[in-house]
Amino acid sequence: MTDYTLAHYQEACDAIEKLAQARPKIGLILGSGLGDLAELMVDAVRIPYDQIPHFPRSGAPSHAGILHVGTLFGQPAVIMQGRVHMYEGYDPQQVTFPVRVMKMLGIESLLITNAAGGINEAYVVGDLMVIDDHIDLAGMTGLDPTRGGHVPEMGPRFTPLNQAYHRDYIQKVQQLAVARGLTLHKGVYSFLVGPSFESPAEIRMLRQMGVDAVGMSTVPEVIVARNAGIKVLAISAITNVAIDDPDAEAITTEEEVWENVKQIIPRLKALVEDFMTDFKD
Numbered sequence: 001m002t003d004y005t006l007a008h009y010q011e012a013c014d015a016i017e018k019l020a021q022a023r024p025k026i027g028l029i030l031g032s033g034l035g036d037l038a039e040l041m042v043d044a045v046r047i048p049y050d051q052i053p054h055f056p057r058s059g060a061p062s063h064a065g066i067l068h069v070g071t072l073f074g075q076p077a078v079i080m081q082g083r084v085h086m087y088e089g090y091d092p093q094q095v096t097f098p099v100r101v102m103k104m105l106g107i108e109s110l111l112i113t114n115a116a117g118g119i120n121e122a123y124v125v126g127d128l129m130v131i132d133d134h135i136d137l138a139g140m141t142g143l144d145p146t147r148g149g150h151v152p153e154m155g156p157r158f159t160p161l162n163q164a165y166h167r168d169y170i171q172k173v174q175q176l177a178v179a180r181g182l183t184l185h186k187g188v189y190s191f192l193v194g195p196s197f198e199s200p201a202e203i204r205m206l207r208q209m210g211v212d213a214v215g216m217s218t219v220p221e222v223i224v225a226r227n228a229g230i231k232v233l234a235i236s237a238i239t240n241v242a243i244d245d246p247d248a249e250a251i252t253t254e255e256e257v258w259e260n261v262k263q264i265i266p267r268l269k270a271l272v273e274d275f276m277t278d279f280k281d
Contacts (some may be wrong), residue, residue, distance in 0.1 A: 002093040003149035004054070004100075011053040013104040020045035020069035024078040027099075027107040027230075028277060029221060031114040035064050035081045035271060037072070044070030049082075055101075058082035058095045067098075069105075073276040078102055084143070085217055086138070092145035096224040100154055103228045105125035108165050110225050111128070111275065113268060115261055116215035116236035117198070117252070118188060119206050123238050125260050126175070128169050128268060129185040129213050130236040135206075136219045145220040146227050155227035164226040165208075169233035169275075176274040182267055187212030189236060191219035197252045203244040213238060235271065237264040 022043070030037060038044070049055045049065045058065035068079040080098055084090050099110070118127065136144075150157050170186065177184035190206055192198065194216035198206070206214055213236045225232050239260040240252050 001148050002089050002163065003051055004093060004097060004151070005149070006119045006151050006153050008054050009100050009154065012055060012101045015052050016047060016067065016105060019047055019182050022069050022071070022076050024069060024076045024102070025105040025107060026075055026077050026109040026111065027102040028077060028079045029083050029110065029112045030079060030081055031083070031217065032270070034113055034265060037269060037272060038066070038068040038079045038081045039185065040229070041068050041070035041072050041077070042078065046069045054097060056084040056090055056097060061230050073273060075276055075279050078105055078107060083217060085194065086143070086220070087216055092143050092220045093148060094177050095220050096145040099221050099224045099230070100228065103230060105124045107230060109231045110221070111272065112218050112232065112234040113272065114218045114220060114234070115239040115257055116189065116213040117240050117242040118238040119203060119214055119242050120185070120212040123185065123212065123241070125238055125241060126264055127183055127185060127238040128264070128271065129187045129236045129238060130173050131165050131189045131218070131236060132170060133165065133188050134192040134219050135188060135209060136223070138275070139223070143193070145224050155229065159223060160228040161226060163222065164232060165234060166231040169231065171179070172278070173233060173235070173271065173275055176278065177223050177271060180270060180274065181270060182246055182273070185212065189218065189234070192216060198242060200244045200246040203242040205281070207244070214242065233275065237261060237268050237269065239264065253278055
C-alpha cells in the first residue's frame with residue numbers, strides 16, 4: 001500500500017501548473033476508446049504521465065497516458081487520456097492519486113466513462129448506463145482507496161457514500177439522452193479488480209445482489225472523489241453480456257470487448273459532448 005503525503009500531491013500539482021496556466025473546473029477520466037475527445041480541447045497543454053511526479057503510468061490498451069489541460073466545449077477542464085487499473089499491479093492509492101491532484105488543480109466535478117459487462121438481463125451490447133450507485137467488492141476485502149495514512153487537508157477520515165453519484169448530473173444526462181433519442185439505463189455498478197473476467201457463479205451472485213453492470217475501474221476514483229468533495233457523473237458502455245452458464249461455449253474476450261467499444265463510442269461521445277456543452281457547476 002502506498003501512503004502519499006500532502007507533499008506528494010503538491011509536487012505533482014506544481015509540475016502541472018508550471019506547464020499549464022488554466023485552472024480547470026471539471027475533470028474527465030476517459031475509458032476505452034474515448035481518448036480522441038481530448039483532441040477537441042482548445043489551447044490544450046498535453047503532459048505525458050511520466051513527466052508528472054508520482055503519477056502512475058497507464059499500460060492498458062487504448063489508454064494513452066497523457067494529461068490534457070485546456071478548454072473543452074467552453075469549460076476549463078483537465079482530461080486523463082487513459083487511466084491505470086489495479087489489475088496492472090497498482091494499489092488503490094496509486095490508482096486514485098490523479099483524482100487528488102486534479103482536486104488540487106481546482107476541479108469541482110468529475111466525469112468518468114468505462115466499459116462494463118451487462119449483468120442485468122434487460123441490457124444488451126451497445127447500451128449505455130449512468131451509474132446510480134455501486135457495490136465495491138474489492139473495498140469489502142480491504143482494498144479501499146482511503147485506507148492507510150490520512151491526509152486531513154485532502155478529505156475526512158471516514159467517507160459517506162450516499163449520493164456519491166451526483167443526483168442533478170444523473171437527471172441532466174438522462175434528459176440529454178432522451179433529447180438525442182438514446183437509450184440510457186440507470187443502474188448499480190460493481191467493481192472487481194480483474195483482469196480475470198467473472199465466473200458464471202460470480203455473475204449469478206452479482207445479479208442476485210442487484211448489480212446491473214460490472215467492470216474493473218471507476219469505483220476507487222469515485223470513492224476518492226466523494227472523499228474530496230467532488231461531484232461525480234459516471235457512465236458505463238455495455239460492451240459484453242456476462243455469461244452465467246458454466247456450460248456455455250461462448251466466452252468473453254478482450255477482442256470482443258474492444259470491437260463492441262468501437263460501435264458504442266459515437267453514442268457515448270455524443271452524450272459526453274452534450275453534457276459538457278450544457279455543463280453548469
